[in-house]
Amino acid sequence: MGAVHNLLFLGITLISIVHKATAGCTFPQHTAENEKLEKHIQPLLGKRYSAKDANEEYVYQIGICTDAVDVAEVPEAKDKNIAAYQFMNVNGKPEFTGGHTVGRYNNASLTKGTGWILLEFRNGDAYHTHCNKENRRARIMIICDEDVSVGSETINIFEENTNKTGDCYYLFEMASSAVCGSKPVVTFGLSLGSILVIVFVCVVFLYLALGIVYHRFMLGSKGMEQIPNYSFWQDFGNLQSDGCNFVCRSGGSPQKSTFKGLGDDQLQEEEDRDDHLLPM
Known part of the structure; x- marks a missing residue:
């Protein structure tokens, strides 16, 4: 009887657990x-x-x-x-x-x-x-x-x-x-512009670093001459100025006068007379 009672109690407990779970x-x-x-x-x-x-x-x-x-x-x-x-x-x-x-x-x-x-x-x-x-x-x-x-x-x-x-x-x-729910995952993404800036900075750094190493140890350059393409960068400002002058300025070369005055021949002769003053 004790075993039957225990089995009955276990069955009721399992039924109760299943009921709670479902x-x-x-x-x-x-x-x-x-x-x-x-x-x-x-x-x-x-x-x-x-x-x-x-x-x-x-x-x-x-x-x-x-x-x-x-x-x-x-x-x-x-x-x-x-x-x-x-x-x-x-x-x-x-x-x-x-x-x-x-x-x-x-x-x-x-x-x-x-x-x-x-x-x-x-x-x-x-x-x-x-x-x-x-x-x-x-x-x-x-x-x-x-x-x-x-x-x-x-x-x-x-x-x-x-x-x-x-x-x-x-x-x-x-x-x-x-x-409260799960907290959102914060991601830090880079924009296309940021990626381009990072790539540009890396390229410039490698260009300078490798160029300086090459000029110093392979060519024996000293001082500012170690900078790669130093002559180009030295004239870079002048080249920019010439390009800006060519593209942006509207003034052309001075035009020759189409009217020749009465005194032009005399002036030309005076200029020709000075040729003997030039050192030979």
Whole structure:
């Protein structure tokens, strides 16, 4: 009998483990597949958290897409898909009888923003007198915090919004690094202009270095003569000036006068008479 009892207990445990592993949220209000929505909270799936209100009047048990309470504690929770459950806090201990289901993970909703995720569990127990007797719902605001590792999170009840006729909810808040996402990889790329400048500088350096080595050790040059093509670089400025003068300046060579005055012959003769002054 003891062996049969152990086998039965092992079977129940395995069934429970399989149920936990296969349990997940269902999002009937979304058109996307469940797996695509659950990937945003993948590190938190299957984890349980508890919280107390400010007056410590109630205790809340939260399950992220899994059963929030054990059937041993709350037998009526079996196969109810309870994601959020409210207990009475009696002498510092939760009173399991007479609790309320705040939301179920088979009727969930997920809203994702930059650095936060709002996970909502709907279809909880109906209010007795508040909120037009609609069903309770739990909203869990998960905020990105790189300093809070997965598994070390704490959840707090922020408010129970029941002071209106409809759309009432329990608001919970939790910080976790699980919703921060992966950091973008920063790459430093070079533009085409930068590559060309680097290539140009390398070519100039090699030209000078190899030219100086060749002239110094092969040709025996000294001083400025070691610079490769020194005579060319020495006249480079003059060559630029000549090119600029040829291309940019509009003035041509002085034109000869087409009108010859009366005194031109005499001037020419005077110039010819000076030829004898030139040294032979």
